[in-house]
Amino acid sequence: MIGQNFYHVDHVQCRKCGKVLDQSKILELGDDIYCEVCFESECDLGKNRCGYCNEEIFGDLYIKALDKVWHPNHFFCSYCGCKFSEEQPFFEIDGKPYCEEDYSRLFSKICQGCNEVIDEDFMSAMDMHWHTKCFKCHVCDKSLCDEAFYCIDCELYCEFHYQEKENLLCAHCNKPVDKRYVFALNKRWHPNHFFCDFCKTVLYTNSGFKEYKDKPYCKECYIRLYG
Ligand SMILES: [Zn+2]
Ligand SMILES: [Zn+2]
Ligand SMILES: [Zn+2]
Ligand SMILES: [Zn+2]
Ligand SMILES: [Zn+2]
Ligand SMILES: [Zn+2]
Ligand SMILES: [Zn+2]
Structure with missing residues (x-):
C-alpha cells in the first residue's frame, strides 16, 4: 500500500x-x-516506461526486451522501423533494437577481401571495407594502404596491375601508355614503341604492317623472313 x-x-x-x-x-x-x-x-x-517514447505503459500489453519494456507498437527497428517477428529477429546496439539487415549493414563491417567481420583497423573505399592486411593488390599482394589503388569488380589493384588488367600498358615496354598510343594486334603501344620486330623501324598502323606470332613487322622484313 x-x-x-x-x-x-x-x-x-x-x-x-x-x-x-x-x-x-x-x-x-x-x-x-x-x-x-x-x-x-x-x-x-x-512504473513501466516504454523504451521508445518513455511514456508510462498501462496494463500488461507490452513487450519486454533489452532490459526494458515497450509499447507493442513502439518496438521496431531503430533504423528502418520494421517490426520484429520470429523470422525478423532483433539485434541490440546501445539498448536500441535493429533488424538483422540494418544491424549488419550499420554496425558490422565485412572485409571485402576475406569476407570476415572487421573488428580492427580497416580501410574504406567506395562504401566497401577491408582489413588493412587485406587491402592489397589482387595480383601481386602489394599492400595498397599507402599507394594509389584501383578497384575493379570489388577487387583491388595496384596501379601497374590495374593498367595491365585494363590493357593500358604498352605491349613493348610494359609501361602505361598515355592519350596518344597505337592500338594494334589487340594491344596498346607507345607510338615510338610500335616498330618492326626485326629492323626496328617505327611502324604506323595506316602504312600497313604484317603480323607474325603476335609481333609486328614492316612489309620488307616480313617478306624477307616469312614470305
Ligand atoms: Zn531518501
Ligand atoms: Zn511507447
Ligand atoms: Zn531495420
Ligand atoms: Zn580481410
Ligand atoms: Zn599489383
Ligand atoms: Zn612503350
Ligand atoms: Zn623491318
Whole structure:
C-alpha cells in the first residue's frame, strides 16, 4: 500500500538515503518509509516506461526486451522501423533494437577481401571495407594502404596491375601508355614503341604492317623472313 502516515518515534529514517525524516514528511511504500525524493524515484522504478517514447505503459500489453519494456507498437527497428517477428529477429546496439539487415549493414563491417567481420583497423573505399592486411593488390599482394589503388569488380589493384588488367600498358615496354598510343594486334603501344620486330623501324598502323606470332613487322622484313 502507498500512503502517508504519522510516526510517533523520534528518529525515522528514509529507507534509501538514511535521511532523518520530519514527521510530517514521511512517505510509505509497502513496509518501507522514504523521504520525498526517494519516494518519487522508487515509485518511478515501479512504473513501466516504454523504451521508445518513455511514456508510462498501462496494463500488461507490452513487450519486454533489452532490459526494458515497450509499447507493442513502439518496438521496431531503430533504423528502418520494421517490426520484429520470429523470422525478423532483433539485434541490440546501445539498448536500441535493429533488424538483422540494418544491424549488419550499420554496425558490422565485412572485409571485402576475406569476407570476415572487421573488428580492427580497416580501410574504406567506395562504401566497401577491408582489413588493412587485406587491402592489397589482387595480383601481386602489394599492400595498397599507402599507394594509389584501383578497384575493379570489388577487387583491388595496384596501379601497374590495374593498367595491365585494363590493357593500358604498352605491349613493348610494359609501361602505361598515355592519350596518344597505337592500338594494334589487340594491344596498346607507345607510338615510338610500335616498330618492326626485326629492323626496328617505327611502324604506323595506316602504312600497313604484317603480323607474325603476335609481333609486328614492316612489309620488307616480313617478306624477307616469312614470305
Ligand atoms: Zn531518501
Ligand atoms: Zn511507447
Ligand atoms: Zn531495420
Ligand atoms: Zn580481410
Ligand atoms: Zn599489383
Ligand atoms: Zn612503350
Ligand atoms: Zn623491318
